[in-house]
Amino acid sequence: MSLEDASSLEPVNNNPQHIAIIMDGNGRWAQKRFLPRAMGHQAGVKAVRKIVEFCAQQEIEVLTLFAFSSENWRRPEEEVSLLMNLFLVTLQREIDKLNENKIRLQFIGDRTAFSEKLQKIMSDGELLTKNNTALTVVVAVNYGGRWDMCQAFRKVAEKMDAGLLASQDITEHLINQHLSTVGLPEPDLFIRTGGEQRVSNFLLWQLAYTEMYFTSILWPDFDQQALADAIKSFRSRQRRFGHTGEQILNQTIPLEQL
Numbered sequence: 355m356s357l358e359d360a361s362s363l364e365p366v367n368n369n370p371q372h373i374a375i376i377m378d379g380n381g382r383w384a385q386k387r388f389l390p391r392a393m394g395h396q397a398g399v400k401a402v403r404k405i406v407e408f409c410a411q412q413e414i415e416v417l418t419l420f421a422f423s424s425e426n427w428r429r430p431e432e433e434v435s436l437l438m439n440l441f442l443v444t445l446q447r448e449i450d451k452l453n454e455n456k457i458r459l460q461f462i463g464d465r466t467a468f469s470e471k472l473q474k475i476m477s478d479g480e481l482l483t484k485n486n487t488a489l490t491v492v493v494a495v496n497y498g499g500r501w502d503m504c505q506a507f508r509k510v511a512e513k514m515d516a517g518l519l520a521s522q523d524i525t526e527h528l529i530n531q532h533l534s535t536v537g538l539p540e541p542d543l544f545i546r547t548g549g550e551q552r553v554s555n556f557l558l559w560q561l562a563y564t565e566m567y568f569t570s571i572l573w574p575d576f577d578q579q580a581l582a583d584a585i586k587s588f589r590s591r592q593r594r595f596g597h598t599g600e601q602i603l604n605q606t607i608p609l610e611q612l
């Protein structure tokens with residue numbers, strides 16, 4: 355949620371509106387079992403299904419999943435093509451079910467690098483589910499936070515070149531309007547599984563006020579209970595957005611200033 359849009363701010367201890375997850379640990383999950391990494395990614399898809407179902411039950415509004423980063427192309431060619439195939443097969447299999455459950459599907463990232471077939475499945479899925487009002491699942495593919503900011507700044511610069519914007523028009527709100535996440539609330543809770551404690555070029559701009567939660571659980575083992583624990587941790591935190599703890603506790607701030 356941007357500070358300008360914060361009049362709809364949730365009360366302190368409520369559920370997160372938007373959860374963003376780095377699903378890390380598929381490879382190690384497989385290696386621990388002497389299985390090929392591919393099996394780890396397949397198990398990762400099963401975990402995605404469970405977490406999507408749980409978020410829908412919990413009436414979470416947005417779930418953003420980092421499925422493939424701009425840097426993941428550096429993996430061995432065989433693993434990249436396996437992941438592409440897994441996306442394709444998973445989307446083909448799941449889109450109708452998502453739609454039946456009134457779940458909206460969106461993709462963020464530079465999809466031009468994908469095969470035409472995959473791009474078509476992605477845009478067909480978005481079109482089919484665009485009016486759904488339950489959970490929105492945002493899948494970040496070939497996504498990088500720096501890429502997102504660059505493409506936003508480029509669009510703004512093009513409008514400046516065309517004389518449609520002046521430098522004094524550049525505000526946080528304007529940048530938000532040009533990011534790939536336009537229209538989505540900012541993440542309230544960021545989760546990274548797999549034990550690493552870094553953001554790895556995920557939603558860099560959008561995570562400014564997000565609560566961070568790191569767990570050593572490997573993604574395929576991340577289940578409903580693990581997510582409930584993360585949400586419980588989120589609920590125990592005091593989000594201050596620059597204010598003092600006392601101001602928040604005493605509710606002395608007009609909502610529009612939060």
Ligand code: FPP
Pocket residue numbers: 377378379380381382383395398399402419420421422426437440441444445493548
């Ligand atoms: C990171 O684990 C995981 C990935 C790069 C791929 C995640 C993708 C999925 C779970 C499939 C999701 C599919 C859809 C359609 C949403 P890693 O391989 O880096 O694990 P490691 O750190 O243990 O090696």
